[in-house]
Amino acid sequence: MSKIGLTIAGMLLCTTVGAQSARDQISIVGSSTVYPFATVVAERFGQTSQYKTPKIESTGSGGGMKLFCNGIGVQHPDITNSSRRIKKGEFESCKANGVTDIIEVLIGFDGITLANSVDSDQLEMSRKDIFLALAKQVPDPNGGDELIDNPYEDWSDVNPELPEIKIEVIGPPPTSGTRDAFVELAMEGGCKDIESIAAIEKTDKDSFKEICHTVREDGAFIEAGENDNLIVQKLEANPDALGIFGFSFLEQNSDLVQPTYIDGFEPTFESISDGSYPVSRPLYFYVKKAHIGVIPGIAEYLLEFTSEGSWGEEGYLADKGMIPLDEDTRLSSAESIANFETMTLD
Secondary structure (H helix, E strand, O other): OOHHHHHHHHHHHHHHHOOOOOOOOOEEEEOOOOHHHHHHHHHHHHHHOOOOOOEEOOOOHHHHHHHHOOOOOOOOOOEEEEOOOOOHHHHHHHHHOOOOOEEEEEEEEEEEEEEEEOOOOOOEEOHHHHHHHHEOEEEOOOOOOOEEEOOOOEHHHHOOOOOOOEOOEEEOOOOOHHHHHHHHHHHHHHHOOOHHHHHHHHHOHHHHHHHHHOEOOOOOEEEOOOOHHHHHHHHHHOOOOEEEEEHHHHHHOOOOEEEOEEOOEOOOHHHHHOOOOOOEEEEEEEEEHHHEOOEOOHHHHHHHHOOHHHHOOOOHHHHOOOEOOOHHHHHHHHHHHHOOOOOOOO
8 A cells, every 4th residue: 555545544544533533552462472572572572662562361262362352452552463364264354344454474483392391301202192181082992983082191101101190181171272272283183193083084174173183171171260370380380280371481481391292303493393202283364454554663663574674584582592594584574564455364
């Protein structure tokens, strides 16, 4: 859109919100995983520019999308962070509420870790082990393909090579992008290693996903909200428990928690970057184009986030644990973002 077009969009936005005062501070919601990255960018932006430090709320990816898609105007957030790509239903909800021009920013990658206290033995398991431990229904261990309510109580019941301790995994709620990515990458990955369930995907994909993505609700999986700090505290208090959170948070708390090897790979900067660690995912944020030029500083915030000093290989976000995009992707993405190109969802 031209500068004239942006000016017109701004005038329409001001008309929409009527007598409300325009905000002078960027409003950001969304993913708890992206939150620490966005926070450090916002702080630098506030210190080095003429604009106020953006206000950021950690609402979870799903909660952030809901707030973001509620409409255009100063009463709605300008940006939402997400640890997964926007879903088709969310995109349609945005459009239905007038949020029709959205700038998608892929910022880098993160690994999802299954971690326990450093006071415990470090574990090694497969995605199949994870599925069998955490799925609501699993194949009957006594034989046959029938699915039954999960009977496993100890990790050693799942795999004799795992310790004889109670299955207790502390993780995020369904509104979290980390939860979405974990069930898709870890649990569904484990499903595909079970022949009888893998066969279902060929004939009934919906049933396959329901089996693979449904987490047990009998106490073995414990929801801890969107606060990763709370999960670490619970792991300190209970050395037998495991917790689910992003690699960057593991890096920040390496004196307290340690990662589990999954399918033979430890989550590291290198293993996530080269794709060998099997439970890794892209990180995003989304921007309302209609708010650019109305809420001060959005364009400049985008420029700061996508600068080489921020998201580059030697940038300060890499120091915080984010895995950068490759150089060609960064350069092409930065150019499209600078031109405020909006997304389509196939």
